[in-house]
Amino acid sequence: MLSFLRIRAVVNGKDIYPLPDSSPVIITVLQNNPKVVITDGYHFTKPVELVYHHLNTYYFKVICVIDDFQLLAGSLLLITLYLMGSYTGILGLKLSAFFPIIYFLFFYYVNRKEFIQITPV
Numbered sequence: 001m002l003s004f005l006r007i008r009a010v011v012n013g014k015d016i017y018p019l020p021d022s023s024p025v026i027i028t029v030l031q032n033n034p035k036v037v038i039t040d041g042y043h044f045t046k047p048v049e050l051v052y053h054h055l056n057t058y059y060f061k062v063i064c065v066i067d068d069f070q071l072l073a074g075s076l077l078l079i080t081l082y083l084m085g086s087y088t089g090i091l092g093l094k095l096s097a098f099f100p101i102i103y104f105l106f107f108y109y110v111n112r113k114e115f116i117q118i119t120p121v
Contacts, residue, residue: 036048
């Protein structure tokens with residue numbers, strides 16, 4: 001799902017860096033103890049405070065709760081169940097086709113704080 005979102009890193013609440021889908025980004029910080037937040041405009045991570053005692057470089061990976069494979073599998077499940085329901089005329093199959101949408105919307109809107117996560121590599 002990260003390939004569909006415009007993910008940005010916010011450093012100290014003022015410097016904004018766009019994060020491309022699959023290429024690393026180098027962010028130069030001039031002061032100690034910067035706070036980094038990852039956001040797409042609606043979701044955001046908890047601020048991560050970086051402390052430079054011995055390491056001058058930190059590596060992070062931004063992940064999403066719904067990855068691209070889950071999005072593809074949910075879409076295929078939705079299409080399959082709906083087509084089967086349309087072909088057979090069974091209302092239960094048509095209604096169950098909406099479960100992937102409800103699942104994705106639950107994580108997108110209700111579980112906002114865990115939708116985007118930043119993890120050390």
